[in-house]
Amino acid sequence: MNARAVAAWSACCLFIVLSTTNPVYKVLVLAAALSALAAAGGLRRMRRLLVAALLIAAFATVLNFVSAHLGATVLFALPAQIPALGGAYTLEALVFGASGGITIAAAILAAAPFSLLLDSHEVMDALPAPLSRTGVAIASSLNLVPAVATSFVEVTEAQRLRGWRPRGPRSWMEVVVPVVLTSVEGSIQLAESMEARGFGSGARTTMASQALGRADWLLVAASGLALTAFAIALAAGWAAEWLPYPTLTLPTINPWPIAACLLLFAPVLVWRSRS
Amino acid sequence: MAIAKLNHLTYWYPGGATAALRGVQLQIEDGLTVVAGSSGGGKSTLLRVFNGLVPHFHGGRIAGNADVLGMDVIATPTRRMARRVGFVFQDPELQTVYNVVDREVAFGLENTAVPRREIAGRVEEALHAAGIAELAGRTVRTLSGGERQRVALASALAMRPSLVVLDEPTSQLDPDGARMVLAAATSLVDEGRSVIISEHRLDDLLREAAGLVLVDRGNVTTVDPHSWRPSAPSLRPARVAAAGGEAWALENVSAGFDGRLVLDGVDLGGRSGEVVVLSGPNGGGKTTLLRLIAGSLAPVGGDVWRRPGRVAYLPQNPTVLLHRPTVRSEVSFTLERSGEVARPEKILEELGLLAVADRYPRDLSSGERQRAALAAVLPGNPALVLLDEPTRGIDPGARAALVALVGRLRDRGASVVLATHDDDLRNALADRVINVRDRKVAEMSLAVAT
Numbered sequence: 001m002n003a004r005a006v007a008a009w010s011a012c013c014l015f016i017v018l019s020t021t022n023p024v025y026k027v028l029v030l031a032a033a034l035s036a037l038a039a040a041g042g043l044r045r046m047r048r049l050l051v052a053a054l055l056i057a058a059f060a061t062v063l064n065f066v067s068a069h070l071g072a073t074v075l076f077a078l079p080a081q082i083p084a085l086g087g088a089y090t091l092e093a094l095v096f097g098a099s100g101g102i103t104i105a106a107a108i109l110a111a112a113p114f115s116l117l118l119d120s121h122e123v124m125d126a127l128p129a130p131l132s133r134t135g136v137a138i139a140s141s142l143n144l145v146p147a148v149a150t151s152f153v154e155v156t157e158a159q160r161l162r163g164w165r166p167r168g169p170r171s172w173m174e175v176v177v178p179v180v181l182t183s184v185e186g187s188i189q190l191a192e193s194m195e196a197r198g199f200g201s202g203a204r205t206t207m208a209s210q211a212l213g214r215a216d217w218l219l220v221a222a223s224g225l226a227l228t229a230f231a232i233a234l235a236a237g238w239a240a241e242w243l244p245y246p247t248l249t250l251p252t253i254n255p256w257p258i259a260a261c262l263l264l265f266a267p268v269l270v271w272r273s274r275s
Numbered sequence: 276m277a278i279a280k281l282n283h284l285t286y287w288y289p290g291g292a293t294a295a296l297r298g299v300q301l302q303i304e305d306g307l308t309v310v311a312g313s314s315g316g317g318k319s320t321l322l323r324v325f326n327g328l329v330p331h332f333h334g335g336r337i338a339g340n341a342d343v344l345g346m347d348v349i350a351t352p353t354r355r356m357a358r359r360v361g362f363v364f365q366d367p368e369l370q371t372v373y374n375v376v377d378r379e380v381a382f383g384l385e386n387t388a389v390p391r392r393e394i395a396g397r398v399e400e401a402l403h404a405a406g407i408a409e410l411a412g413r414t415v416r417t418l419s420g421g422e423r424q425r426v427a428l429a430s431a432l433a434m435r436p437s438l439v440v441l442d443e444p445t446s447q448l449d450p451d452g453a454r455m456v457l458a459a460a461t462s463l464v465d466e467g468r469s470v471i472i473s474e475h476r477l478d479d480l481l482r483e484a485a486g487l488v489l490v491d492r493g494n495v496t497t498v499d500p501h502s503w504r505p506s507a508p509s510l511r512p513a514r515v516a517a518a519g520g521e522a523w524a525l526e527n528v529s530a531g532f533d534g535r536l537v538l539d540g541v542d543l544g545g546r547s548g549e550v551v552v553l554s555g556p557n558g559g560g561k562t563t564l565l566r567l568i569a570g571s572l573a574p575v576g577g578d579v580w581r582r583p584g585r586v587a588y589l590p591q592n593p594t595v596l597l598h599r600p601t602v603r604s605e606v607s608f609t610l611e612r613s614g615e616v617a618r619p620e621k622i623l624e625e626l627g628l629l630a631v632a633d634r635y636p637r638d639l640s641s642g643e644r645q646r647a648a649l650a651a652v653l654p655g656n657p658a659l660v661l662l663d664e665p666t667r668g669i670d671p672g673a674r675a676a677l678v679a680l681v682g683r684l685r686d687r688g689a690s691v692v693l694a695t696h697d698d699d700l701r702n703a704l705a706d707r708v709i710n711v712r713d714r715k716v717a718e719m720s721l722a723v724a725t
Contacts, residue, residue: 121373121375136372140372154592155595158588162651162652163609163613178594178595181594190372192332195332196357197362197386201355204385204386207378207381207385207398209391
């Protein structure tokens with residue numbers, strides 16, 4: 001799995017899901033992302049991510065349902081005097097909110113292979129040469145994230161045994177300050193270690209080959225084709241826009257954008273399990 | 276042949292009122308050179324001069340001259356010196372950039388733009404030189420501390436340095452891990468490289484050393500490594516009170532993380548006025564056992580009991596405790612929270628910290644920080660004292676002070692549990708030694724343990 005090929009596929013997914021309002025195409029992108037993750041690592045491994053995406057999507061749905069009092073099909077109404085919540089609750093607002101939720105979930109899952117299926121150095125290797133040093137700095141700082149979590153547990157335990165108890169926001173300073181200081185010190189020591197190994201000397205090389213394999217080329221080609229097809233469909237008006245307001249209607253579909261979305265299922269064919 | 280010459284070198288850290296190195300006159304010959312001295316004396320600062328981290332990374336003011344392998348340290352940035360001087364730091368976890376061993380070892384080669392076709396061969400060569408060829412392709416986070424430190428050594432060796440500098444590379448390792456790292460380091464001399472190493476475990480190193488540098492309060496002297504003798508081990512403090520009743524107990528306790536058991540079916544207990552020492556390899560479960568006794572970790576199964584009273588707990592990473600503006604206020608903080616009346620200066624004096632009592636604890640050396648953390652948890656009269664690697668990075672003098680302090684707490688009735696790899700500490704204090712390994716605990720006779 002080459003990070004550049006993954007980037008091409010992710011970018012294409014994001015382009016389609018963010019450039020259309022049609023929920024059919026969004027659902028297809030979401031399904032493609034789920035299938036890709038399942039093919040590469042199995043959905044059970046990604047349970048936390050899926051739960052997070054589901055919660056965020058649900059929140060987006062509820063937020064629009066509660067805040068957008070538009071649409072003709074009123075499900076129920078709350079008195080207008082209730083601040084923020086008062087007004088008509090409509091089917092159109094609920095469906096539009098759900099469409100927004102699908103957009104967010106599809107975008108999260110399309111970007112997920114970078115963190116779930118690739119190591120940080122594989123992402124770094126995919127960066128163009130001028131960004132290589134920045135990439136190394138970012139990736140190495142990401143390596144410190146687990147250390148921050150460990151530090152939080154250690155500090156909380158140690159401070160509890162010295163008599164600390166959580167009593168309001170100010171009391172947390174006794175935990176937060178050592179955690180932040182420990183993290184900063186860890187970053188400085190890592191930077192010192194990187195400097196001692198010549199980081200910042202100038203142009204870098206990389207041990208890994210950037211060459212794309214046959215499967216990577218297949219993915220890049222499918223993604224490129226999908227992007228081109230969907231862009232043409234948008235320009236030609238075949239990927240019709242959809243708005244549920246004022247009255248809910250079914251979205252119209254066209255074979256061109258459908259075919260473009262189906263190309264995004266290519267990872268199912270080329271990604272093997274990376275358990 | 277001289278590989279490094281320091282001439283009237285004086286160095287102040289940024290904002291430092293006193294010099295960390297004072298008028299250093301030093302010539303290092305090729306071969307193995309050992310750097311020793313009390314913690315906080317300036318060993319790490321001196322070592323960082325050899326690859327230019329002092330002054331280029333740390334800033335501050337510097338006076339005098341330093342020449343290493345023909346390079347003027349003050350005029351040559353560290354990233355250029357890195358091509359000829361390798362450096363291995365204390366903490367293996369805080370010097371890892373990549374997740375995979377090969378890539379980690381290749382990091383320096385990539386930074387110095389070594390052509391891709393050469394990198395794989397150089398990585399293989401470095402892994403062999405560090406004695407870890409079998410680790411190629413492994414994920415770094417799955418390695419033991421000793422293996423990770425040898426990966427750090429391989430990372431330095433990949434640059435084919437003429438000089439390798441190691442700053443207390445074994446301070447966080449168990450005896451097996453330490454032996455592996457020191458053997459790999461000393462073998463470099465046989466390959467024609469020069470090695471400068473700072474260590475507290477001196478016995479084996481001094482036999483092989485061509486030079487010994489002593490650093491104390493910024494002053495540097497050289498002595499003959501074959502005639503110099505390190506401080507004697509800490510003496511066993513005389514017991515003035517007998518052990519009392521049961522202070523804590525674990526009954527059929529199991530514990531673990533993420534579905535993996537670290538301890539399984541453990542039955543163990545301790546009495547007041549008794550010192551129990553936990554030994555065993557890194558990752559064996561000693562810290563988990565301490566956290567269970569402290570009540571910080573809930574068992575998966577079984578029961579944990581401890582008598583009422585204050586628990587003094589020193590975690591493996593002492594800096595997580597330190598958040599007050601001065602060392603003295605760290606001690607006062609614990610006393611205030613526990614409602615005990617005692618003078619902070621008493622424990623500061625016992626641990627040799629009076630001179631730094633008003634300094635910010637995180638500005639201290641690693642050994643001084645360790646002592647500051649000990650002072651922060653041990654004042655007053657704790658009922659249960661749990662110390663995780665309390666002698667990590669501290670010098671023999673500080674170890675002797677710790678032995679005396681723990682002996683006093685024991686005689687006042689505290690129940691003490693120590694997790695340590697330090698043979699001297701164990702021999703000086705242990706009433707019982709418990710080996711923690713493979714999810715089980717087993718009591719060892721003191722004769723076997725020593």
